[in-house]
Structure formats: structure tokens, C-alpha cells
Amino acid sequence: MAEAGREGRPGSGELAGLDAWWRAANYLAAGQIFLLDNPLLREPLAAEHIKPRLLGHWGTVPGLTLTYAHLNRVIRRTSANVLLVVGPGHGAAALNAAAWLEGTYSECHPDVALDEEGMRLLFRQFSFPGGVPSHASPHLPGSIHEGGELGYALAHATGAALDKPGLVVACVIGDGEAETGPLAASWQAPVFLNPDEDGAVLPILHLNGYKIANPTVLSRLPRDELRSLVRGFGWEPIEVEGTDPLAVHEAYAAALDECFALMARGRRPVVLLRTPKGWTGPEWRDGEPVEGNWRSHQVPLPAARHDARQLLQLERWLRSYRPEELFDRRGAPAAVVAEQNPDAGLRMSANPLAHGLVQRELRLPSVPAHAVDVPTPGVRGAESTRVLGRYLRDAMRLNAGRRNLLLFSPDEHASNRLDAVFEVTGRRWRLPTHPGDDHLRENGRVFEVLSEHLCQGWLEGYLLTGGHGVFSTYEAFAHLVDSMVAQHAKWLHTAAAMPWRRAVPSLNYLITSHVWRQDHNGASHQDPGFIDHILSKRAEVARVYLPPDANCLLHVTDHCLRSKGLVNVIVAGKQWEPQYLDADAARAHCERGFGLWEWASTDQDGATDVVLACAGDVPTQETLAAVEVLLGLVPDLRIRVVNVVDLTRLPAPTRHPHGVSDRDYTSVFTADVPVIFAFHGYPWLIHELTYNRPNHDHVHVRGFSENGGTTTPFDMCVQNSIDRFHLALAALERIPRVAGRLGTLRQRLLDHLDRHHDYIRRTGEDLPEVRNWTWGS
């Protein structure tokens, strides 16, 4: 158990005030769950005061309000800068209450004023149609964490602490949430957090014992095993336990004093808080225990509107907090309560970090200065991400003093050829180093941990508190964070409606170990569906870019790093590949998002026989090669080549803000010419984006069709019929004027494919002319 901290045991007056604030918060939380009206119980509680649908989670509330009250006590005494992340997200009633008591709620939502009518609205809106959800969401001042999906609290808290020395990020972790994988991995934070460069993270593991219908694992684990577990990564357990409020207040106050003292010395305390689930709520319901039991998880008196006994229980419960002491005549917090609030500038509910108000502007290097020289399209080659690595290196350098840019990856920056960044920074690492270690630094700005969940969660926490960053990862394994990015996208969309929140830097993914170059890793690494998932999110926040070469990659990345409030996915190759556009052409192409490549087209002087469209680096290469194959077979073919960088140009403007008009679409894709579309991902995504466009019936998409395995790069294309020969065949089959020669032409293409099959079977390599292909060669 905690001993009294250096500052001595809190006095009884202080405890009484603290308890009053706690009671007020609990009252307000219970009121939100139950009351439509009569918020101050000025009249006896009646059925019509009770909401028709009772929603919300009471069980977690008293622990959250208790923690809030005690953090406030420390803040008042020490003026600490504290950001609060609350994992048990369905406890929003507790946090709404705290923000209202601090006055912040009314500042952000002026209709929910600090008076009786405001209290009535606070209650009514909670889990009410058109109101606010029962879990923390962007409506809640001071919050950066949704908490609808569990598991990310400690990762978000860790990310929020990065680059913010002096900040304390207090993080309440539910003992249910603690069973999740992402949370379990998050305990590794001390290996990466640097007490000199970053804020401190204070996990508060709230062991209230129960989930929906079950006990929690950690609350029932033998106590020595739990202590042993959290000591694993260097955390120091500080325990608080009790069922008597005043005793718990004393112990919790002492424990937090001790924690802040330890953190000031760079140590890593973690609070193990054991208080009853649904504490201070109804003890029993129909002969069954409720307080201290899983039955208090959600609404402890679910029939309060219809069952007179439960209604009476509810009234007794609410009055047990003695609201008449806690609120004044107008319904505002009484002095005894209001005095517990920290100074306005220190309120957790008003921490400007949580509202995106603290952002250090990112300086970005010149794109043209980093562009590769492309005298002729498609002849010289480059590794696109290596070019980007130099740009990111210089971005790191330009912002060195600003501490506003971090990179995250599951140990793939070097293999993704972004290693130029190690010329100016290192990999963050706080454990011992050995000779031969590569660029490990105590203050490195590159985070590599073999957990996509941690990369994503840390980056989200960092972005939501104003930082900038890039997460590079394998395309197939980006699915690991499907659910996390969906939550983040929803957060961004909702947050945009809160005028007191400023848009935060975008979440940028660099997908460079992509499906077409997993030939060596085989089927398990082949899945391009992450972009489908991203585009299922609201159009206001979702962007997908497929730059075909290095200069386009530079432009797209520059654009994404400058953007705010978005989720940007960039898919680009890391292998040596032909480069098509010089810096100017790349800028123009990326700004337009898609367009005709005249230099590769042969339809300038007449009608178009076929449109060869492409999106993605490998499909672009195969499309251009297909042009040459086709012209080799039918020299007078009028081919139009279209490249798509920004996938969201394809749908109509009513579906996506980047969408172009039918007229602009048709000017590129034509109104009636067959389109052979070579696509990086699953073919249906193109159909989905274009299904109601003119000419859609003539769009034939080739993409990844779940064929593949361990093979060569070109054979991956062949297996999915997206190689130059299959594309050429698909085109010829749809051009009426070659119909008479189709049999011969087809045979010549099949001969190529046979040669490929023979060669690869014999040598294990691709045909030399394919391996060494450049445009016009």
C-alpha cells in the first residue's frame, strides 16, 4: 500500500473538499444515465423524469471520477501539466461530469451552461438521439481518446508524451482492456520513452474486478503475480485499495504524491487501484448484488422508469450524494466543489494539447531539390523510397530543433530504403546497446518496434497532440491496424465538427513492401486490401495515393505531410524501377491526380482504339511495356495511356471531395472506348469507384486476384494476368479493327508467356528482357 508522500498526509479539510467534488461528479454521472428532467431533484423523482432508454456504463464511473479528483489535487498543489487518457471509454458520463464541473464543458458547448438548465441538458443529451455517446468522443473537452474499441489507451498516452518534456500523461487502464493484445504490448513503453525528451506516462490500472459478465483476469491474478507482471518492463507498482471512501482518499492522495515524486526522478510508477465496480451505487437489485459486481457494469437500475421500487432506489442513491450541498441555488457547483478545480490554465479538460492547439509547424524541404533527373521517361531507374528517404532525412534535419516529426515502423526503415534518415537521427532505444548495433540512440526520432499496434497507437497519440509523423509498414500486415485506423478516421470526422478543436496533422501511411513485390515472401505477405478498407471510411477524411515513380512519391508525400485531419495512404515501390516524370511533370500530374500520358500514347492524331489505364508502380510498368508489345504487333494502334495517382479522383464529386465531373472523367477515359485498367489492388475497387461513370461497361480491370506465392516479380504479374502480355491480349480482344488477326496475335502473346514459363522453371529468374525492361528500349 502507498505510504504518505513527501508532502505529508492530506488534511481532513482537503479530503472533505475532494470528497465533495467526487460526490458531485458521481451525481452528475448518474444523472446523465437516468434523468431527462428534475436534475437537482427539486421534486420527488417520478417516472417521467427518467429516460425511456437507459444507456451508459455506471460501473467504471466512480473510479474515473475518483482518479480525476485526485489528479486535480496534485495539479492544484504542484501546477503539474497533466493530460488524461481514459481507457474505459464507456465511462464518458464521468468525464462529461468532470469537464462540466471544471467549466470547460460549458465553454466548449455553451448551451450546456453551468446552471440548472445546463445540467438538465447535460443529462438529457447523454446517450440520447442527437446527443453524445456513452463513451468519450471528440465532443468531450480534454480527450484525445475515443475508447469505444478497447486496448489503445496506454499506446495513445505514450504517443502523447513523446517530445513533451514536463508533461504527465495519466492513463486510466480498465482491467478488462488490459486483457487485449495492444494493451499488453503497450507495457513496453519504458523501453522507448526518454525522460529527458518526453513527458512521463502514469498508468493507473483500475482493478474494479469485472467486465460485462465476467471477472477480469488481472483482478483475480494472485497479487504477487500481478506485481511481477508490471515490474516486467521496469514499472514500479504503487497500490491503492479500499471500499471506505475516506480511507481510499487518504491512500490515493499519498500514492499519487509518491508517483509524481518518482516520475520527477525519471522512474516509472504504475498505480494498481482496487475499488469496487459501481462503487457508491445501488448495492442490491432484486436480491442480487450490484455494487462490487458485474451487474453494475452498465445501468444498475434498468427498470427505473417502470418499476416503482427501482425508481425509489434511484432516488435514494442520487440523494445519497447530497446534491443540495454540492450545487448552489442556480445549479452551479457550490464553492466547496468549485474550489477543487485547478486554475483555469491547468484544467485537464482544457489541456490545449488535447484540442490540437499546440502544433509546431513542420518545415519541409524542397521537392525539386530532391527529385531524380528524368531526361527521358522510363529509361533511367531508381529506388523510389530511397529518394524519399533523402527527403525525409532533410525534413528531419530542418525540424531538428522543433521536435515535431517522428517516424514509426515495425523494424523496416532500412529494408524500406529510408535509411538516409539515420544520417541525422537514430532509432529510439533505451535499453543497453551492444557493439554492432545499428543507429540506436536514446533520443532517436525513429521508432521501431515489432508491433504494428504500437506503431499506430503511438503515432495516433503523437498526431492528436500536434505532432507529425509517418508509419511505414508491409501492405499485407497493415490489416493489423484496420480497426484502429477506422476508429481514428471516425474521430477525425467527428472532431472536425468541434470548432474548439484544431485539425491535427494527418495520419500518413507509407506502404512500400507491397503486394507485387512480396514474390519472395509468398502468399502470406500478399494482400492489397488495406486501401479498400481506408476507402470505406468517410470521404472527408480518406485519401489513397499510388505514385508511379520517385518524383510523384516525393510530391505526394510532401502534400500529405502538409495536410491536416486526414488519413493518407501512399503505396509506392522500394525496388529499382523505371522513372517516368521529371519534377515539373510529376508536380502537374500529382496535382491533377490522374491524367493522360501523352508521351506514352499514340492516339493524338486520331480516334482511340483502346485506353490503357494504370494505378500503382508495377501496373504502370506493365502497362507501358504492354504499349510496346502492342505496337510491336500492330504498329498503327491508337493507344491512350492514363495513369491514376489519386484514386479518389475516380468517383463522382458527390461521393468524394476529390472526385471529378463526368465531363473531366470522360475527357480522359473517353465515352465509349474500351479501357484496360491495370490496378495495384483488388480489381473490384476500381469497379466500385467507377460503377456509375459513363463508359463503365467498357472498363476491364486487372488487379490482384489472390493468386501468388513464392515466385519472381514478373511471375506475380503473370499469375494475376496483369503482366504486359495479358494486358496486351485483353486490349486486342476488345479492338474491333484487329478482330480478323486476333488468332495470330493471341498466339504470339501466348508464345511470350510460354517462353516466360519455360525460362522461370529452368532458371528461377525472370526473362532478361523483362528484368531489364525500360521504356523505348
Added chain:
Amino acid sequence: MAEAGREGRPGSGELAGLDAWWRAANYLAAGQIFLLDNPLLREPLAAEHIKPRLLGHWGTVPGLTLTYAHLNRVIRRTSANVLLVVGPGHGAAALNAAAWLEGTYSECHPDVALDEEGMRLLFRQFSFPGGVPSHASPHLPGSIHEGGELGYALAHATGAALDKPGLVVACVIGDGEAETGPLAASWQAPVFLNPDEDGAVLPILHLNGYKIANPTVLSRLPRDELRSLVRGFGWEPIEVEGTDPLAVHEAYAAALDECFALMARGRRPVVLLRTPKGWTGPEWRDGEPVEGNWRSHQVPLPAARHDARQLLQLERWLRSYRPEELFDRRGAPAAVVAEQNPDAGLRMSANPLAHGLVQRELRLPSVPAHAVDVPTPGVRGAESTRVLGRYLRDAMRLNAGRRNLLLFSPDEHASNRLDAVFEVTGRRWRLPTHPGDDHLRENGRVFEVLSEHLCQGWLEGYLLTGGHGVFSTYEAFAHLVDSMVAQHAKWLHTAAAMPWRRAVPSLNYLITSHVWRQDHNGASHQDPGFIDHILSKRAEVARVYLPPDANCLLHVTDHCLRSKGLVNVIVAGKQWEPQYLDADAARAHCERGFGLWEWASTDQDGATDVVLACAGDVPTQETLAAVEVLLGLVPDLRIRVVNVVDLTRLPAPTRHPHGVSDRDYTSVFTADVPVIFAFHGYPWLIHELTYNRPNHDHVHVRGFSENGGTTTPFDMCVQNSIDRFHLALAALERIPRVAGRLGTLRQRLLDHLDRHHDYIRRTGEDLPEVRNWTWGS
């Protein structure tokens, strides 16, 4: 460090044999990475013997082969039944080698015989086009674990141990993999594994120190912290460390003896194995350390084909294993090696559990006996999953003695109304219980842990070793396992091509807390995209069902539980809702997968004005209500109602084995009548499935369009325009013969919507006539 076990220290003869087997396995693994030919080094190594593309991961190999050799030693001495799960999946070269040495590889793949030519093929096929991948995959005898995506080894091992008393599942965990969330959560296994009912899991944490380019967290953690960490859930660390092979052999042998002795007493040892990465491989390359360093992670001599020095290094390295002692003249393992293999029936590479050969047939209760009575469609109501709960209860009862059926969920069986199962079994729980706990049992067959990753991983391990199960979870949070299910689907598809593997029971999801009834939980819980993800997987293994009522849910679940080798997703409601089909009608409808509902249609006697199609319980209800709304406005409308249970009927048979012909499709959806399709999920999925069907231009899909929040059930529909009034309006707008009256009709529908908006704003509830709607009322 481990002390000698009870059986005494291994003798020097035993160690010499063990070391010979280890050297042989290492030789074969290195040969796979490098050699095209000259497998026994009968001639000096030359460039043309080296593969043109060097792929594979050497670093993890020596630890895996060492572990294999030592497990074999225990198996030989104790006849233990051991299943091996290997997390560092890219170490397939090690496991291919072991299976070949045991003779199993040649039994399963007869061309890769136990002789020199077989060895040459073993080498050549590895990471070679048309060959086998560098990570364990279904081609590997004895494996149930792909290991391409990291993090699931311990969860798979735990699932494999369930219901298999006497089995030991040895599980090698890479220290990189151990950084992932799913692996971190997996250490909770002892809370759920029952030593009397289940096999034992023996984790072997291989701390070889490095990932791709970084040290690993756990290998650098202070040793007392690592021990503390693994003691957390009751594991007992047993440490083995060294760089001298013979000393390590002694220590490892003693450690495993101790582990098996501890497991026999129901205790939970975990081996902490510290050996150098790339041990016994090249020490240096171009002046940089390789052995014991991250540079040995993949191919330690990447230029061996082109660089004479590396070629020489490779030859020296390979000869250092003294192949001439290890293989006989024909190329088969020499006696000193072969003697180390366990008896044929005990080989880990031939464990019948891994090949699906041990399956206890599932007995299923009668569907009609559990069907709800439906005298008239749409009048009586039921909670569909509660009906299913009784069926699952009886399935549990029928199979009680067979121990072949388990249920998994993140604590939602009761809230999903499946609680009838608790009449016959309980929730698995091995920690202390308290008064008020609900159905916790040491031998419960229901697994509830707040980790979707663990539910999925345990179920996969259980299925892959012949068990049956169902995973019920929230629809939005099913995305948490997107990546896991993609890997499982790929495994199933590839495994189906191995004749020595038997198809295992299907992976069944029950998605019952779905998008349309997350009105109380708000936006964070609203995402129907899991089925999009599932349908992106190969058609051979992916199935999605949307039963509209309880009897259809019974039929579909029964069908899924009987199926093998598939991933089945069932989406069904848990709320009280109208029931449409009696047992016979439900059977016929589910067998057909989609069809016309004549009882709800009014187009029997003439041409059809509009088709109202629906898939999903809520869309079905709104569609039927829309029929009534429409007939109220235009009594002589000829409406056809079509319901879709099996989504994979919609695409053509060339795209999915369940797909129907254009003729059958048109007979239901018509050739030219407008179709208003009310769909459970994102609308584009229907477009994607039907884009090349006749009449697609007239298909108008309404589905979830990312609108929603905290509101009422009906308002969720309104916000996404899938409610009865919007559906009716969409229909009327497309029926030429009402065009003249459209303005009036539209206004009447908008009046309904206005009434809805007013009522909900005032009361927080849905209109009573909507709330209480039944068909024909």
C-alpha cells in the same frame, strides 16, 4: 540455469548423436537457402551451384533445429506426444530439414525423396518459383502455423492444446514476435488452460537477440525484469544459455527434462533460450560481424553467387558441418543421424493432429425441433440469437463426451443472448472465484477473454487440430482480426492442395452485435466492413450469410457447423424482431440462398413495377415495411420482394462456386425492372458482387453509408436512407406509371419522416408504430 533433470545428465554418446542430427539439419537448412545443385558438395562449390535469387532467413534456423533435436531427445526417452508450433515462421528451412531427416517430408512429397536427388529438390524448391515459401506453410508436414505474419504462435499453441490431455504443444516464440500485441496477450493462457482437460503448452522463448535490423526488446531487458514478466501469469522460467554447442546441449537437455517433469505436475515452465542469432554460420562478412548479430537475420552471404570470397566462405561454412559424416553414399541420413529420430508414430513432423487426421465428429441437434413457430410471416417476434442459443446448448449437450466443440467470445455470450449454453456448461476460468460470479467453471467450454486476437487464435489452433467452434463478436470490432482471418483463409486454401491433410472444421463467426443495432453505442461501434474483407479472400473458402430471422439463422448455423475448410461469417440480430419463415420455408430459402418471397410480393398477376431486395435482418424488416408503405400510397403497385441469405449467390459462378447463372439471377431480379436493394453493409459490396449482371444499371443499393451515432434503432436506418420511407421513395421515383403523382407521394413520405424527426427529438424514442411494427398489422 537449468539443473540436470531427474533422468540425469545426458551421456556423451547421446550428445554426440544429438549434435550430429543438429549439424545435419543446419546443413540442410543452409543448403536450401543457397544451393541449386551439388547438394552433398561432392565437387568444389561453384557459382553455378548457387541460386540466382538468395532468399530465406538463416538467423533463426540454428535455434529451431537445436530445439527440434532436443524435443526429439525427450520424445525418444519418454514417448511424449508433442506437437510443435514455430513462431519464427521464416525459419521454414529448419523445419523442412527436420521433416526430411525424419522421413516425413518424403512421405508427403514423394519426389523429395530421402536421397541425393531428393536433397537436391529439397534445396532447389525452397523460395524458388513454383516451390515452397521461406516460412512454414501448409506444405510443411507437422505444421499448423504459417508464421508469415508474426504474433500468433502462442495463441495457436494454446488452442491446439484444448481438449487434448496428455499432449504437449511446444511453442517456439521469436523474441521479435514477442513484441507484438497478440503474443503479449497470449501469456494469459494459464488462466484458461486446464491441466486435467487440456494438453500442456511449453513456450520456448528464443532470445537470439535481433530482428531485421534491431535488437529485440526482451533480449535486452534486464534479466530479472524478463523473469518477472514471464512469472506474471504463473509461468516458471527455465533458462538455457550459451555459445558452445556441447555445453548448450547439456544445459538444454537438462532444462527440457525439468520442463517435462514440471508439466507432468500441472506446472507451467517456459524456456528462456539464449543462443546466438545465425549460430554456426559465417562469423564475419566484409569486416562486419554476422553470427550473433542482426546481419545474420536473412541471407548471411548474399553475394555468394557473384563474389568469390563469399562463395569460399559458404563452402567452408557448409563443410564445417562435416556432411560426409551425416549422410550416406546415397544421400540419405547416416545412421548416427537417423538414430536420433523418434519412432515413426511419434515424429513431430507426422503428428496426425497437425494434418487434421484426428477429428471427433460433431453431432448436431435437430433444426426443426428448435425452430420458432411462425404461423403467419412477420407477426410474431423472437430474439433470433436466443433461439440459436438453445440449439447451441443442445449441441453442447450432444457432444459433451466428445470434447469437440468450444465457443469463444470477448465476454459477449450472455449479452448476445446465447446464455442457454450456460445450462450445460460454463465459462472457462482457472483463477479464484467469488460469490456472485456467473457460471465460471474450471472445465467450462465457453471461452471469454477480452481479446479478439486470443479468441481468434485459440479457435484457429483448436480447429486446425480437429475441433469445432464458433466465435461471436461485435461486427465493428471483428476488424481486429482482419489480418488473422486473412492468414487463416490463405492457409485453408493452400492446405486443400495437400492430399495428406484432411479438411478441418470451418471457422465460424457469429456477428450479432451488428452495425444497425449499435444505436446506443454510437459511431465507434458502427462498421459493417468485415464481410467486405472476408469476400476479398479466395472464393473457394469465403462464405457470408445474412439470415433474416431465427429459423434461417438455425439453418445457416447448422450448415456452417457441418462444413469443413471454410471461413463462414453469419450476421444476425439479437434484438426482438419479426419472424418470417417457418422451419420448412426457412430450410428451402437457405438452401436456395436467395429468392422471391411470394407472400410479401404483389406482382404475381402481372408485370413487376419494382423489385425490393434485401439482405440482413434490419434491411429485411424495413423492406417489408416499405412494401406496406408503398401499398398504402399506391394500392395496385406490383412489387416483388427478394431476400438474400447467402451473399455469394449474387456473383457469377465463374467468380464464386455458390454463384448462380445469369438466367437464375434474372428469374429473380428481372431483366429490366428497377431494383431497390436494402443491404446490411456498405452498398458498394452489392455493386461489386453484381456489377456484370444483367439489369445492374437498374440496381440501386441502400446500405450503411457511414452515418450514425448515438440514436434510436429506426433513426439509424433513417440516417442511412435505408428506412421504409426512404426505400419507398426510392422505389416510387423509379416507377414510370406513378411519375405523374410523384410530387404528392413524395410529400406524404417526407411528412412521415418529419413526424419521426419531431417525435424522436421530443421523446428520445422511435414512433410507436415503427417500434411495434409487424407485417400486415
